[in-house]
Amino acid sequence: MKKCTARRLDKVPPSGIRKFFDLISSMEGVISMGVGEPDFATPWHITEAAIRSLEQGFTMYTSNAGMLELRRELSAYLKRTYNLDYDPDTELLITSGVSEGLDLAVRAIIDPGNEVIMPDPAYVAYPACVLFADGVPVQVPTYCENEFRLPASDVEAAITPRTKAILIGYPSNPTGAVMEMERLAEIADVARRRKLLVISDEIYNLLVYDMEPTSFACLPGMKDYTIMLGGFSKAYAMTGWRIGYAAASHEIIAAMTKIHQYTALCAPTMGQIAAIEALRSGEPEAKRMIEEYDRRRHVIVKGLNNMGLDCFEPRGAFYAFPSIRSTGMSSEEFAESLLMEEKVAVVPGTAFGKCGEGHIRCCYATSMSNIGEALNRMARFVHKHRPV
Amino acid sequence: MSGRLETRPKGDGMRKILEILENDARATPKQIATMTGISVAEVKNIIKKAERKRVIVKYKTMINWEKVGHDEKVWAMIEVKMQPQKDVGFDAVAERIYRFPQVRTLYLVSGTYDLAVFVVGKTMQEVASFVSQKLAPLDGVHGTVTHFLLKRYKEDGEILDAGGEDRRLPLTI
Numbered sequence: 001m002k003k004c005t006a007r008r009l010d011k012v013p014p015s016g017i018r019k020f021f022d023l024i025s026s027m028e029g030v031i032s033m034g035v036g037e038p039d040f041a042t043p044w045h046i047t048e049a050a051i052r053s054l055e056q057g058f059t060m061y062t063s064n065a066g067m068l069e070l071r072r073e074l075s076a077y078l079k080r081t082y083n084l085d086y087d088p089d090t091e092l093l094i095t096s097g098v099s100e101g102l103d104l105a106v107r108a109i110i111d112p113g114n115e116v117i118m119p120d121p122a123y124v125a126y127p128a129c130v131l132f133a134d135g136v137p138v139q140v141p142t143y144c145e146n147e148f149r150l151p152a153s154d155v156e157a158a159i160t161p162r163t164k165a166i167l168i169g170y171p172s173n174p175t176g177a178v179m180e181m182e183r184l185a186e187i188a189d190v191a192r193r194r195k196l197l198v199i200s201d202e203i204y205n206l207l208v209y210d211m212e213p214t215s216f217a218c219l220p221g222m223k224d225y226t227i228m229l230g231g232f233s234k235a236y237a238m239t240g241w242r243i244g245y246a247a248a249s250h251e252i253i254a255a256m257t258k259i260h261q262y263t264a265l266c267a268p269t270m271g272q273i274a275a276i277e278a279l280r281s282g283e284p285e286a287k288r289m290i291e292e293y294d295r296r297r298h299v300i301v302k303g304l305n306n307m308g309l310d311c312f313e314p315r316g317a318f319y320a321f322p323s324i325r326s327t328g329m330s331s332e333e334f335a336e337s338l339l340m341e342e343k344v345a346v347v348p349g350t351a352f353g354k355c356g357e358g359h360i361r362c363c364y365a366t367s368m369s370n371i372g373e374a375l376n377r378m379a380r381f382v383h384k385h386r387p388v
Numbered sequence: 389m390s391g392r393l394e395t396r397p398k399g400d401g402m403r404k405i406l407e408i409l410e411n412d413a414r415a416t417p418k419q420i421a422t423m424t425g426i427s428v429a430e431v432k433n434i435i436k437k438a439e440r441k442r443v444i445v446k447y448k449t450m451i452n453w454e455k456v457g458h459d460e461k462v463w464a465m466i467e468v469k470m471q472p473q474k475d476v477g478f479d480a481v482a483e484r485i486y487r488f489p490q491v492r493t494l495y496l497v498s499g500t501y502d503l504a505v506f507v508v509g510k511t512m513q514e515v516a517s518f519v520s521q522k523l524a525p526l527d528g529v530h531g532t533v534t535h536f537l538l539k540r541y542k543e544d545g546e547i548l549d550a551g552g553e554d555r556r557l558p559l560t561i
Contacts, residue, residue, distance in 0.1 A: 024558040034559035069482050101434075124561050174561075303422055345558055366554075369412055372423040 011131045015124065016351030020335065024345050031374045032343040033362040036173065038237040038318070040365075041293075042274070043285035046236065049277035050270040058269055064261040065253075066094020066245070067226040067272045073279040074245055082215045084223060088251040094256050094267045094275075095158045098244040105131050105199050105246060106167075108255035109227075110349040112133040114164040116199075119150040121352035121359075123173045125202065136162070141355045143324055147312050148175040152186035156264035157193070163291070165197040168188075170216060171204045174352045174361040175321040176314025178208060181219070188219040188335035197252075199227045203244070206286060209294045211315065217247070224249050234317075235286045236278045293318050296364040296371055303375035304362070307382045318365040321349065325358045328387050335360055337385070342377040401426050402434050406443070409435070413447040418428045436518060452548045454540075461508050463537035464515045466523065468503040469530045490518050512536060513522070 017034070024030050040264040041047075065071065071088035078084045087091050102125060105371040110116065112134035118126045121138035127137035138158050142148040155166060166187065171178040186299075191198050198214035217226040231244030244267075246256055260266075278286075297314065304322045311322035324334045331348035338344050349356025364371055401443060404424045408415050414422075417431040424431070453461070468485070471514040472478050478496055486494045493506035505523070509515040514532070524532050540548055 015561070017561060021557070021559045032554075032556075032558040035556050036560045037556055039554065039556070149392060299423060299425065302425060347559065347561060368423045369408070369415060369419065372415075372419040375422050376418060 008134060012128045013098065016332075017347055020339065020345065020347070023336075023339060027339075027343060028046070030339070030343045030345050031366070031370050031377070032345040033364070033366060033371075033374055035363050035365065036288065036319075036348050037239040038234060038365050039367065040237040040289050042237050042241070043278075043282060043283075046238070046274045046277045046282055048172045050241075051273040053270055053273040058273060059375065060269065062094075062266045062269050062272060064257055064266055065092070066267055067269075067276070070094055070272050070276050070279075073246075073276050077279050078247060082218050083216060084215065084217055084247070086247045089251070091175070091247060091253055093230075093246045093253050093260065094262065094272060095244045095246060096264050096267045097232075097233060097242045098201060098229045098231040099125060100242075100264055100267075101203060101231070101244045101246045101256075102126075103132070103246075104256040104259050105227045105229065105252075106130055106133045106135065106165075107259055108206070108252060109197055110164055113162055115160060115162045116165045116167050116225075117155055117158050117163060117196075119148070119169075119172070120354060121349060121356035122167075123169050124352060126167050126169075128202075130167075135164070138163070139353055139355075143355065144310075144312065144321075146357065148172060148177040148321075149179050149183055150187065151344060152190050155187055157330075158192045159190075160197070163194070163196060165199055167199045167201070168216070169201040171208060171314075171316025173317055174319050174347065174349065174356065175359075176317045176319040177312075178211070178315040181214060182353070184216060186220050188216070188222045188225075189238055191225055192221055197221065197225055197227060200229065202228055202230045204234055205230060206320060207290055207293065208257065208316040209290075209297060222226040227252055232275050232278050235248055235290070236273075236282050237289060238274065238278065239282070241268065241274055243271040243275045245268055254288055293364065296366075296368060299368065300364045300371055300375065303371075303379070307379040308386065309378075309382060318363055320364060321359050322362065324360055327382060327385050329385065331357055331360055338381050341384075342381045344374045344377050344381075401430070402438065405431060405434050406438065409444065413449070416419060431469075450546060454548075456482075458508060461504070462510065462512050462515055463540075464507045464519075465535045465537065466505040466507060466519060467501040467533040468505055468523065470503065470533070471528045471530055472502075473528055481526060483552045486522065486524060488518070488522060490515075490522075508543075 071092045074092055075086050075088040106129045110133045115136045115138045116130045117138045119142045130137040140154045142150055159187050202215055205213050215228055217223045217228045227248040228244055233239040300320050301310050301313055302377050309322040309324055311320050314317050315319055331350045335346050335348040347361040349359030405420055408420050417428050420431045421428040470481055472481055490507050491505055492508050495504045497504050507515055519532055519534050
C-alpha cells in the first residue's frame with residue numbers, strides 16, 4: 001500500500017518512554033516517579049468556580065484570543081509578578097496549554113529550513129514541534145558538571161544564517177536546573193546582537209526554590225524579542241484543564257492567533273474560568289504545594305546522593321536528574337531493570353536527548369511515603385548492581 | 389554535588405514522625421527515616437517515647453465495612469442535654485458515660501446540647517435499649533436525641549468511597 005502519512009513525521013522519533021508505559025501498565029504495585037504532573041488535586045475553589053460557570057451555562061466558545069476577563073487578569077498578574085506590561089487586547093493569547101502555545105510559536109515564526117537552537121537534554125516536544133514546522137532543531141549539548149547550563153558562547157557558535165530562534169525551558173524539564181539571570185543575560189545579549197527570537201517555556205516558572213520567580217522577558221530589552229509561554233498546569237495543579245498563554249509582541253501574537261483560530265479556535269471555556277479564579281485567589285494554595293515540593297526535593301536529593309547516585313540540587317520544577325554512571329548501566333538499562341526488579345518507574349535521560357545519557361529523571365511530585373519507599377527500593381537496586 | 393540538608397528546629401522531628409504515622413500507621417522506621425532524614429535508631433526512640441507518654445494513643449486501621457459485605461454494626465449519634473454538677477461540671481457524668489463499652493466516642497460540645505455520644509451496637513434495638521435503660525436514666529441527664537447513622541461518606545478526612553487512588557498515568561513527559 002502507498003505510504004499515507006506525511007514524510008515530515010518520519011523525522012520525529014517515537015517517544016522514548018512508550019515501551020516503559022506499556023510495561024508499567026501491565027504491572028501491579030509500581031511506584032511511579034515517571035509522571036510529569038503534580039500529585040495534588042486542583043485546589044477546590046478553582047474547581048468550584050468552573051462548576052459554577054457550567055451551572056450558569058458558560059459552555060460556549062470564547063473569543064479566539066481567550067476571554068478578555070482572563071487576559072486582563074493575566075496582564076495584571078504579569079505586571080505584579082514580573083513588572084512586565086502586556087496589552088491584554090493585542091499581546092496575550094490564551095492557548096490549550098503551553099503545548100499548543102509552543103506549537104503556535106514555532107509555526108508562527110519558522111519558515112522551512114529555519115534552525116532553532118535549544119539545549120540537550122530538553123523537553124521532548126521542543127525538537128518535535130520544530131520538525132513539525134519543517135524547521136531544523138539544533139541541539140546544543142549541556143553537561144551535568146555544569147548543572148546543565150546552556151553557555152551563551154555555545155549558542156553563538158551554533159548560529160548560522162538559517163537560525164531564527166533560541167528555545168529554552170526555564171526552569172528545565174527534565175533536569176530541574178535553573179540558569180542564573182547573569183547567564184540568561186548573556187544568551188539575551190547574543191539574541192539581541194544576532195537578531196534572534198527567544199521562545200521561553202516558563203510553565204515551571206513559579207516552581208522555584210530559595211529564589212523569586214522571574215522571566216526571560218524581564219531581561220533588559222528582551223520583551224520584544226521574547227515569546228513567553230506560561231500556563232496553569234504545574235503551579236496550580238491544573239494539567240487536565242489545558243490552559244496556557246503566550247505573551248509577546250503584537251505582531252507575533254497576531255500570527256499565533258491566526259493559526260490558533262483555524263485549529264483550536266479557543267481554549268476550553270470552563271478551563272479559562274478556572275484560570276481566572278486561579279489568578280485571583282490561587283496563590284496561597286500554589287504556595288502550599290510549592291513548599292511541599294521543596295520538602296520532598298531535599299529528601300530525594302539527599303536519598304539519591306546517599307545511595308551514590310550523584311545529584312546536583314535542582315532549583316526548580318519537580319524533577320531530580322541524578323547520574324547513574326556509577327552503576328555502569330545505560331539510562332535505558334537502568335530504568336528498565338529498576339522497573340522490572342524493584343517496580344520503581346523513572347524516565348531514562350535519553351528520552352530528552354543524547355546528553356541525557358547517564359541520567360534518569362525522577363519526579364518528586366508524589367507523596368513523601370512513595371518517595372521514601374522508592375528511595376529504599378532504588379538503594380537496594382543500586383547496591384546490588386554497582387560494580388565492585 | 390551533594391544535596392543540602394534541611395535544618396530543622398528542635399522538636400520538629402517528632403512532629404514530622406507523628407504526622408507520617410497519623411496518615412499511615414504502617415510506615416516503618418526505615419521509611420520514616422528516609423522521609424525525614426532522621427536516623428532509624430532515632431525514629432524508633434522517638435516513637436517509643438511517644439507511645440510511653442500516650443502521645444501516640446493507638447494504631448488504628450480505617451475500614452470501609454460497607455465494602456466488605458453488609459455491616460452488622462449499627463451506629464448512632466446521641467445528643468445529650470444535661471445539668472452541669474457543682475464543682476465537677478460535666479466531667480463526672482461524662483466519665484460515667486464514657487465507661488460504658490458501647491460508647492465509642494464522646495465529645496463535650498457547645499450549642500443546643502452538651503454531649504455528643506457515638507454508640508455502636510449489633511442492632512437498632514440494642515442501641516435503643518442502651519439509650520433508654522443506661523443513658524437516659526443517669527442523674528443529670530435531661531434529655532437525649534438519638535440519630536442512627538445511615539451511611540458514612542467521609543470520616544477523619546478520608547472520603548470512604550473514592551479517595552486515595554492516583555488517577556495520573558504512570559508515565560508522562
